[in-house]
Amino acid sequence: MATATSPFFSPPQIVPSVPAVRGLPFLGNMLEFRKDRLALHDLAAEVGPIARFQILHVPVYSVNDADLAHEVLVEKDASFKKSAGLSFLMPLLGEGLLTSEGEVHKKHRKLLAPAFAPKRLAAYGEVMVEETRRQLATWHRGKHVDLSHEMMEMTLAIAGRTMFDADVRGDASTVGTGLEMAMRSMLASITSPLQVPYSWPLPRHQQMRRAVKMLDAVVYRMIADGRAANRDKGDVLSMLLLARDEEGTGLTDPQVRDEVMTLLLAGHETTANALTWTWYELGRNPAALARLEEELTHVLGGRAVTAEDLPNLPWTAAVIDEALRLHPPAYQTGREATCDVTIGAHRLPERSIVVINIRGIHRRADYFPAPLAFRPERMLAEHKKARPRHHYLPFGAGSRVCIGSHFALMEAQLSLATMVAGARVRPTVTTVVPEPLVTLRPKGGLPAIVELKV
Numbered sequence: 347m348a349t350a351t352s353p354f355f356s357p358p359q360i361v362p363s364v365p366a367v368r369g370l371p372f373l374g375n376m377l378e379f380r381k382d383r384l385a386l387h388d389l390a391a392e393v394g395p396i397a398r399f400q401i402l403h404v405p406v407y408s409v410n411d412a413d414l415a416h417e418v419l420v421e422k423d424a425s426f427k428k429s430a431g432l433s434f435l436m437p438l439l440g441e442g443l444l445t446s447e448g449e450v451h452k453k454h455r456k457l458l459a460p461a462f463a464p465k466r467l468a469a470y471g472e473v474m475v476e477e478t479r480r481q482l483a484t485w486h487r488g489k490h491v492d493l494s495h496e497m498m499e500m501t502l503a504i505a506g507r508t509m510f511d512a513d514v515r516g517d518a519s520t521v522g523t524g525l526e527m528a529m530r531s532m533l534a535s536i537t538s539p540l541q542v543p544y545s546w547p548l549p550r551h552q553q554m555r556r557a558v559k560m561l562d563a564v565v566y567r568m569i570a571d572g573r574a575a576n577r578d579k580g581d582v583l584s585m586l587l588l589a590r591d592e593e594g595t596g597l598t599d600p601q602v603r604d605e606v607m608t609l610l611l612a613g614h615e616t617t618a619n620a621l622t623w624t625w626y627e628l629g630r631n632p633a634a635l636a637r638l639e640e641e642l643t644h645v646l647g648g649r650a651v652t653a654e655d656l657p658n659l660p661w662t663a664a665v666i667d668e669a670l671r672l673h674p675p676a677y678q679t680g681r682e683a684t685c686d687v688t689i690g691a692h693r694l695p696e697r698s699i700v701v702i703n704i705r706g707i708h709r710r711a712d713y714f715p716a717p718l719a720f721r722p723e724r725m726l727a728e729h730k731k732a733r734p735r736h737h738y739l740p741f742g743a744g745s746r747v748c749i750g751s752h753f754a755l756m757e758a759q760l761s762l763a764t765m766v767a768g769a770r771v772r773p774t775v776t777t778v779v780p781e782p783l784v785t786l787r788p789k790g791g792l793p794a795i796v797e798l799k800v
């Protein structure tokens with residue numbers, strides 16, 4: 347929801363020293379922004395490491411350089427908050443980890459951190475493999491599937507069981523539809539020339555309300571079940587329900603609800619898209635797939651994969667890392683300056699919006715030679731060491747770095763290993779158009795055929 351102090355209502359001064367993408371009078375780059383945000387970022391990347399485009403009267407600074415991104419996200423982190431664009435997600439996420447600021451964010455991050463520690467995650471491995479096998483059981487030779495849909499269903503089931511110890515497969519379509527509606531409503535709000543309060547009864551606001559109602563019904567039910575159980579079941583929800591601060595105060599149901607909703611949104615859709623893009627690239631790169639099959643046969647010899655196997659599956663990890671480079675589900679991340687701040691050679695005034703073009707940075711030829719080629723070998727340890735770490739940021743960086751990155755990588759590796767060892771699936775398209783919703787997904791899904799089922 348835009349507020350009176352938001353940059354949408356009272357935009358900061360334009361910084362003329364930052365080179366600009368050419369735009370129309372009054373509209374600026376609004377039309378390109380609405381039609382193809384990825385192309386607009388690409389245009390900005392051609393203009394310079396930091397370039398300015400204009401959404402109506404609001405200047406946006408697109409950062410396409412790893413050093414400058416590091417400056418924004420890490421070195422000068424204290425001079426920024428999350429960008430106003432996310433405020434459209436507030437009705438859905440409330441004050442969850444993704445959207446909260448300051449002390450609330452710090453406190454909740456501390457509360458949630460132990461739930462994502464590598465040691466605790468190891469226990470989730472079994473569920474990840476089990477749910478992948480359940481998905482695999484619905485496939486048969488010759489079946490046509492939409493891999494995008496399959497991955498969403500599977501990661502939602504994994505999120506449900508590992509985070510909330512609940513079987514949400516029955517609710518998958520409600521939750522999936524609810525999240526999709528919420529994201530579409532948010533995009534409609536961001537790209538609308540008409541910025542109005544959320545209380546106005548516009549169709550996009552009504553769509554968000556319907557989405558929230560659908561999702562609330564599922565999430566509050568999970569909370570009620572968790573409260574009734576009143577013990578640590580090893581999942582994130584029971585940890586949240588039992589957590590107490592120094593004064594012995596716990597989280598209220600609405601606070602827990604916000605965190606649960608955040609983890610559902612941030613956790614399942616991103617990983618599902620990462621896996622879908624991985625399938626897409628494996629379909630186009632048979633040699634990479636063959637090497638993956640070889641690694642799995644060699645290490646597993648037909649048995650089910652476990653979390654302990656992961657250190658011995660470097661190619662599996664590299665395939666996922668490389669897919670995350672080319673198609674980062676979180677293709678950009680935004681910030682708003684809370685004070686005047688210098689980035690590179692430019693002094694940006696308070697309330698300036700800065701967008702880190704993660705996908706653009708990952709596709710720079712000076713960071714990753716032949717950037718559009720899918721080459722998992724560049725993600726193997728010996729090549730990684732030779733590269734500055736901050737050139738690769740699929741999970742962001744700094745104080746707001748993804749809390750679920752280890753969870754996501756473990757899930758993606760275990761699921762991919764299970765699926766590739768259990769079936770041969772071939773996407774039936776060789777090119778797809780990326781659709782930048784809140785996360786980056788293939789437009790229209792990823793149609794595929796199951797060629798072989800082990």
Ligand code: HEM
Nearest residue numbers: 443444612613616617620676679741742746748749750754
């Ligand atoms: C491949 C999968 C994933 C990708 C690409 C991804 C990417 C990201 C990125 C880029 C951010 C930082 C956003 C920013 O800078 O503002 C982020 C934050 C976050 N992610 Fe993930 N994520 C993934 C999976 C997950 C999973 C599995 C979970 C939870 C189970 C999760 C929960 C979160 C949360 C709660 C935040 C907010 C952290 C904070 O602000 O303190 N993510 N994610």
